[in-house]
Amino acid sequence: MFNIEEFDIKLDTEFVGRNFIYSDEVDSTNSVLLTSKEFAQNGTVILAEHQSKGRGRKNREWLSSPGQNLTFSILLKRDLKESKINMINLGAAISVAQAIENLYQLNVELKWPNDVLIGKKKIAGILIESTSKGNKISKLVVGIGINVNQPNFPGKFDIPPTSVRKEFHSLVSREKLLSEVLNNFESILDEAKEDYKKILNDWRSRCKMIGEKVKVVDEEKTRFGLFEDIDDDGFLILKQGEKREKIHYGDVSIR
Numbered sequence: 001m002f003n004i005e006e007f008d009i010k011l012d013t014e015f016v017g018r019n020f021i022y023s024d025e026v027d028s029t030n031s032v033l034l035t036s037k038e039f040a041q042n043g044t045v046i047l048a049e050h051q052s053k054g055r056g057r058k059n060r061e062w063l064s065s066p067g068q069n070l071t072f073s074i075l076l077k078r079d080l081k082e083s084k085i086n087m088i089n090l091g092a093a094i095s096v097a098q099a100i101e102n103l104y105q106l107n108v109e110l111k112w113p114n115d116v117l118i119g120k121k122k123i124a125g126i127l128i129e130s131t132s133k134g135n136k137i138s139k140l141v142v143g144i145g146i147n148v149n150q151p152n153f154p155g156k157f158d159i160p161p162t163s164v165r166k167e168f169h170s171l172v173s174r175e176k177l178l179s180e181v182l183n184n185f186e187s188i189l190d191e192a193k194e195d196y197k198k199i200l201n202d203w204r205s206r207c208k209m210i211g212e213k214v215k216v217v218d219e220e221k222t223r224f225g226l227f228e229d230i231d232d233d234g235f236l237i238l239k240q241g242e243k244r245e246k247i248h249y250g251d252v253s254i255r
């Protein structure tokens with residue numbers, strides 16, 4: 001189903017994906033890496049064909065289509081300030097966008113905080129989760145779901161979905177796409193060691209909502225305002241009259 005050799009030939013990383021686990025079914029690839037003592041090497045990647053409890057942001061369900069999509073998680077074990085987790089989130093979205101653009105010349109946009117879109121339709125989503133010891137993050141897990149070869153999406157969705165196949169009008173190699181994402185992700189992590197500015201600027205250049213009037217919905221309230229920018233930690237700056245508010249999470253849509 002998934003040709004590990006083909007994937008491995010294209011993988012050009014030092015540590016991301018060097019420990020690679022392929023599984024038919026797990027509850028959630030994020031949960032496996034968060035809880036496993038066995039898979040603890042920095043950069044470990046687990047790819048599963050099916051997740052019985054795949055989850056998205058805000059505990060939404062993330063459905064899998066075995067053989068057709070990519071549902072995987074990457075384990076990072078490094079000293080990281082809590083405020084910088086969001087930068088990894090943005091970096092992961094950029095790595096998916098770059099991979100789809102490089103391999104299939106499609107125009108990819110990013111939506112705050114971590115949706116990857118083509119023509120307003122969702123092609124991938126990211127869910128970052130972590131465990132801490134004291135006030136230090138001990139494990140950071142970057143979970144990524146990419147719609148690759150699904151021909152259609154029955155059901156109702158908050159954001160209409162699409163797949164690489166639908167946009168590129170051809171079946172594509174999941175092995176090539178996964179290795180390209182991981183190669184990009186490691187390069188972005190390397191750049192981020194020096195400076196997070198490149199992540200912020202790359203992300204800004206792919207987000208078409210900056211400068212637009214938006215609605216931001218979280219569990220507690222709905223806010224309206226101007227999506228002015230993201231700040232140095234990647235949080236959304238919402239301008240309401242003369243007031244500016246930093247938004248840490250929520251669903252954003254054009255008003």
Ligand code: BTN
Nearest residue numbers: 028054055056057125126143145
């Ligand atoms: C979202 O857009 O809401 C985020 C979706 C993240 C889905 C991925 S699939 C691999 C990993 N395991 C999970 O249970 N979720 C993430």
